[in-house]
Amino acid sequence: MGIAMIRVAIAGLGTIARTAHLPMLARRSDLFSVVAVSDLSPTALAEFDVARYADASEMIAAGGFDAILLLTSGSHGTLAGQALAAGLPVFCEKPLALTRAEIAQLPATDRLMVGYMKQYDPAVERALEELDRIGGPSAVHHVDVTVLHPSGESQLAFAHLPTFTDVPPAALASLRARDDDLVRAAVGDDPGAQGLYRILANSLSHDLSLLRLFTGAPATIDHATTWTRKGVPEPSVEVTGDLSDGGRYTLHWHYLPDYPAYRETVTLHHERGSLELVFPTPYLMNAPTVLTIAEGPTRSVFTSVDEAFERELVAFHSLVTTGSAARTGVEGGLSDLVTSQRIVRASQHPVSGEALQV
Incomplete structure (x- = not known):
């Protein structure tokens, strides 16, 4: 049995996505297929021949992927909660959240990874x-x-x-x-x-x-x-x-x-x-x-x-x-x-x- 390929969505196409995650996802095309992206910039979105969204919440609601990478800046509490509620495993860049109140709203889960690559x-x-x-x-x-x-x-x-x-x-x-x-x-x-x-x-x-x-x-x-x-x-x-x-x-x-x-x-x-x-x-x-x-x-x-x-x-x-x-x-x-x-x-x-x- 071969290694499972998973379909991923990417929220945020900024610096950390372009310097690290997108190149690594391309390198590991045996494990990942990027099938959806979201970003505030129409020009950034136009570079990708996949499902494209101006709003990450709309992308999560639309589905069609197995997991999501939250690479936006700032707090990821709200998007992580939406993705987990949709049944999606979540990778999110740090910080997970900026307040304890945000984290308290997340469901108990072992399906979330915070991006501490070190x-x-x-x-x-x-x-x-x-x-x-x-x-x-x-x-x-x-x-x-x-x-x-x-x-x-x-x-x-x-x-x-x-x-x-x-x-x-x-x-x-x-x-x-x-x-x-x-x-x-x-x-x-x-x-x-x-x-x-x-x-x-x-x-x-x-x-x-x-x-x-x-x-x-x-x-x-x-x-x-x-x-x-x-x-x-x-x-x-x-x-x-x-x-x-x-x-x-x-x-x-x-x-x-x-x-x-x-x-x-x-x-x-x-x-x-x-x-x-x-x-x-x-x-x-x-x-x-x-x-x-x-x-x-x-x-x-x-x-x-x-x-x-x-x-x-x-x-x-x-x-x-x-x-x-x-x-x-x-x-x-x-x-x-x-x-x-x-x-x-x-x-x-x-x-x-x-x-x-x-």
């Missing part, structure tokens, strides 16, 4: 094996995360992505207003709190997902702060706290527009050495993550050019066809959202809304 990176999987060998999470003394984030334009210059200017302004404004309302419901009206929450939802959520994978979600957040420098449009972020097995963690995130290249480092320190992961820009396919294993007098390096986005999609195929569990489903997505709200509450910014109840 959890499927071969170097991360090897690090998990090494962590198990040295004694698991209880062996970790400290986890140190540093993200150096240049501008999106510099990261994407190589891709020569098209610019679509025909998105209806009213539709775009409505979506942005919706997400603004959700952020306000999550953390309140303070611009500093909102900015920190967006950084957590859009970028540091990947690192929260890795922390949860390696050691479990943070037990405490005892320090969280942001600061700005003249000429830098985004604040830097620093977070520290306890891990559930007694170790500590530190998160640093810096937006540095002209930094030479994206660099994300996740280091697990233990009594006898360290496991250091260095991630490249997520937009460059098959660029390896480098795992350095240092223990006692020995030092070894593991790399693999197997693409994490591709491995993630293969895992989603298994979820659809065999019911295999996602590494992050609804429960994990909720955990990372709660941690994000706890971080904002621990910061110097005034909060209201959901963040007061975590």
Whole structure:
């Protein structure tokens, strides 16, 4: 018996779809057939010779596919709920949602995967094996995360992505207003709190997902702060706290527009050495993550050019066809959202809304 081909619909034809998911779906044409797409841009839709929709909700209602990939920006709570109600397995890019209220409306399900591709990176999987060998999470003394984030334009210059200017302004404004309302419901009206929450939802959520994978979600957040420098449009972020097995963690995130290249480092320190992961820009396919294993007098390096986005999609195929569990489903997505709200509450910014109840 051959491997089952599944028909998928794509909601959102923007940057992450064009740089990662669409190329990987084409590469794995043995597993996936794209049969429907939705986007606000008529020009973007015209590139596809499949069923086309200006509205993702209309696409879900029309059906004709086996699963859906939600690649739109912002919260995916509403579309995920509609798709699950229609009986569709769901892959959604992070964040799953921006509020706990949205997630509370989702049905209990094991048919949803949140798109944390780093959890499927071969170097991360090897690090998990090494962590198990040295004694698991209880062996970790400290986890140190540093993200150096240049501008999106510099990261994407190589891709020569098209610019679509025909998105209806009213539709775009409505979506942005919706997400603004959700952020306000999550953390309140303070611009500093909102900015920190967006950084957590859009970028540091990947690192929260890795922390949860390696050691479990943070037990405490005892320090969280942001600061700005003249000429830098985004604040830097620093977070520290306890891990559930007694170790500590530190998160640093810096937006540095002209930094030479994206660099994300996740280091697990233990009594006898360290496991250091260095991630490249997520937009460059098959660029390896480098795992350095240092223990006692020995030092070894593991790399693999197997693409994490591709491995993630293969895992989603298994979820659809065999019911295999996602590494992050609804429960994990909720955990990372709660941690994000706890971080904002621990910061110097005034909060209201959901963040007061975590």
